[in-house]
Amino acid sequence: MIALNGGGGIPVVDPTSADGVFGLLWLIIALPLAGAAILLVGGKYTDKWGHLLGTLMPIGSFVLSVVMFATLLGRSEEDRQVSQHLYTWFEVGHLDVGMDLLYDPLSALFLLLITGVGSLIHVYSIGYMAHDPRRRRFFGYLNLFVAAMLMLVLAENYLGLFLGWEGVGLASYLLISFWQHKPSAAAAGKKAFVINRVGDMGLSLAIMMFFVLFGSTSFTVISENVANASETQLTILGLLLLVGACGKSAQFPLQAWLLDAMEGPTPVSALIHAATMVTAGVYLIVRSNFVFELAPHAQTAVVVVAVISIFWGAWIGCAKDDIKKALAGSTMSQIGYMMLAAGLGVAGYAFAIFHLLMHGFFKANMFLGAGSVMHGMDDDVDMRHYGMVRKAMPITYVTFAAGYLAIIGFPGFSGFWSKDKIIETALADNWIVGLCALLGAGVTGFYMTRMMLMTFFGEKRWEKDVHPHESPSVMTVPLIALAALSVVGGVFIVNDWIVEFLAPVTGVAEHHEPPIPALAVSALAVAVVAVGVWLAWVLIGKREVPREAPQDVSFVTRAGREEVYGNLINDTLVVNPGRRAVAGSLVLDEKVVDGVLTGGPMAVGGLASVGRRVQNGYVRSYALSLLAGALIVTLALLAVNLA
């Protein structure tokens, strides 16, 4: 039996010491880290073989992850938490932070996703970046990212998690602004990092509060003692963690960086800004389930943020003509689903992770597909310049279609199973939230169909001199692999396997009888999606798509194109007041602070420069002043004596 903590039904983190194959846990992180170090320090000496080394490293980690996963499956349920103490990171007073790793079912699945999808994307990048003179550096950054992401999901305490958390932020920054000679790319990277840092404030504060409350940042200690904390304390902790998660996962209100992040090379968008890094927020919440389970108000906040994000992202996805930005909007929306599930508590955690994995497959697949299309279209991202790409790029088309069917939730495809479960759980929890989730699925159907139609169907609207061609096999093989996963990913849910596998981490939900039978929910979801698809067919498929985006459009479309005014809101509320504060500080410092402190001596100097005029060099005037002085002294003496 798994130990549960006092309050909610959440298991205590109680790992056993790593032995056997688990002794190599550190190597999973060390391999890509070594790759990054060699490629980045080695410089141009590694140009020739750098990309090969960079690809081998995550593959090595993947092999290790698979071996460990198999070993973990062979263990009984209560033995499935393993920890490895590497060394003491820092220790002051009773704060003792170890470089500790924790391997449990949750980390195990993430490891497979990160190293598996990561390896495929590394392979794809060999082809995609073939002509880039800085390819070696690209692989160095990618390896750095993989190492940091692995650190994030393997850490046993919040500070270790934060190390990975910031590491992926750094890698994301470097990769978004990889083509740094483009000012827009450089600005996008900085924007991503800064907005992430706003979220990090929340996570940092949560870490501080964990220490103050529990004297430790270790999952083991906190999960053991969490039941003794008051609900207010836990609610604050939950909200702080949510702020952190919002930053990393591009959830409302910290979503504005994700669309700009599409400035990065497409494999980056696929790996970091779709499959792995942006889902770190969901990981954080599921990992911190011991906090959220005892803080229902924080859970409500998670759900609210999630629902807003589902629609906000979908809205953007419906309006953008840039294929990558439309996909980014969709990512935000899909992560909203995961957050929603995570906010639903024990009943939803497993489904959040399930959807996260499926999304990792199909969204990476579609991003890479989009990259393949761009590759053929001379790096044009405007879908209005596509059309009928299906003929020119059949493999890309088929694989993209697999991802498309998965994301809209076509029965049998991976996304169908995962999204269906979330809608079902949401409906069981609260019918308004459930309806929102259902409606979101319909919108997903609309914007994905729109993308599909504009890209692969309809008339050719290509620019002159563009001759789309299928990408080389080094790019199509990863596409095929991901497409296969998008199709069959649903096997994880057979017999509720994933739910039971994750139970040592997420706990076991009491089974509620849903208000509507599960089959009816599925049917309803499919029907709503069908409406969305039909709408897209009517509005886009049957009409001619203009090559220039029409300007006389409704407010809704305009807002969508402007990313629902996220940047405008940020500028008005934060950036512009911030600029004014900076300008004000400069004036304050120069005029007031420096003025007062340096002004005093300056005034003395000024007075002196006036006073020294008395020394005019004329002996007679000196004599006169002498006389005057003598007179004054004499008169004073007289006055005193006579008085």
Added chain:
Amino acid sequence: MNDFPWLTVLIAVPLVGALVTAFLPKAPGSVLPKQVALGFSLLTLAVGVAIAAQYDTGDGMQMTETHTWIEAFGVHYALGVDGLGLLLILLTVFLVPVVFVASWNEADGNNVPAFFAWALALEAFGLCVFAATDVFLFYVVFEATLIPAYFLIGGFGREGRSFAALKFLMYQLGGGLVLLAAVIGLYVVSADAGSPSYLLSDLQNVEMSTTWERWLFVGFMIAFAVKAPLFPLHTWLADTTEKATPGTSVLLVCVLDKIGTFGMLRFCLGLFPEASQWATPVVVTLALISIVYGAFLAIGQDDILRLIGLTSLSHFGFITLGIFAFSSQGASGSILYMVNHGIGTAALFLIAGYLIRRKGTSLISEISGVQNRAPVLAGLFLVAGLATLGLPGLSQFVSEILVMIAAFDYHWWVGVVAVTGIVLAAIYVLWLYQRTMTGPPVAGDEGMKDLNRRELVAVVPLMLALVLFGFYPMPLLDAANPTVDTLLEHVGVSDDAPSVPAADHAEEGEH
């Protein structure tokens, strides 16, 4: 323990080096003065390492030397190191050779021997400050550091340096004057209590009235707040770093300014524990203002060197905050922060110096797209910048999180204000990087060369230290922790226990 006067030797080596270098011929193009100075600085480094090797963590003041100097006033020539002093001594002896290598050609066309001689003199006085265990001796060398610093700023650097040097001197002398008054006051207190003595160990046990203690504390604190610097006594900092050579700025900001925070720990907390606690609300407020205000000012700068100087205002705010949070995390974090800030900011200053030498300007608005021509320079600048903004895995993070944890423990809103520093730091570092390093290649930069071997040799040790102490800061903490424990015990505070009681282990079996 052997009786070899290690610390006197440590101070004497650079002092002799300064004298020797000063009298070498100043023929143009002669490298002899540079080589001699570098040799002496490396010798000092060797002595410093030898001291560190003999240092026994957790054994209080060590390698003490005490000789009576002025008997009537109880003044001694007394030296000794504890963890705090040792770390700062090591930082100093490590940074000086780095600065020499990086500034190899900085003084060319000027009085080359003078530059290196003054720098060595500064090192000698700085080391004496960190080793002094007699308040009077401390005061004397504290003021003596101003002489080489003044000549380094005023003699070498850019247009307008003499005014900057004057401003620097006026501020420091002003602070020093207040300190002098407090030092004399200390004599009165000590003489009243019996025989006068300026020895730290004696003064710590002197009983003084609350009023006296507070006045003396204020005197010491003002001097250290000018030195550190702390808002609102900081305005000399940016002017100085803008006009001085980057090498001088490293010596000033990374070594000399540490005297301020060093003094707060050693003297303010050590001699006036009750008054320190009495003044905490004010000092913490000023530290918070420094953190946020310094970052705002840094964001608005158009001069790289000014910007880097002002980031230090923000960082010294963190250090002061940690000291006055009165917990072991805060104090150890502050000591660690002093070392890490020294390394990180030195790297920033030196690499910015390389860039300015190549471009001939330090204005951010006139520099762009450096990454295209000099990727190594840009990459190393980014690493140093990331360390400055507190990225985990680089050294400054550990110290920053320790200080913030202590701040949060002190009072939650203090932690909330301090944590905004991490966002502001990201803005000033990355915006600086974006404006100077990224963007399309600029016409006229075709001839720009990447870092040469000498320049790399200077900054690579700094980079290695940044990464090493980011992942493994324990060697530093092992030295700092015992000192902090002793100090906090003397002050009479202990860490708060976790506010949530630990789970009852007896009950656990039933789960």
Added chain:
Amino acid sequence: MNITAYVVLSGILFTIGCVGVLTRRNAIVVFMCVELMLNASNLALVAFAKQHGNLDGQIAAFFVMVVAAAEVVVGLAIIMTIFRTRRSASVDDASLLKY
């Protein structure tokens, strides 16, 4: 004996000397006026000594004479040097030593 007349004469002489120092430009004349002032004070000293019937004032007058002699030596040398270099004995011309 009544010394009023001597004191009044001394006062008149001193005033003449004083006005001379303040108004004349020729260094020699200024110098003579200074001597006049010194002698005026000598006269006052001697007169008061007579009135008090002791020698204190007379001794002081001797001191003043000695100092005046020394002053003449140094002063005239300076005036001579200035005159040689500048071809002028005006005190206003020698006004370089100023702010």
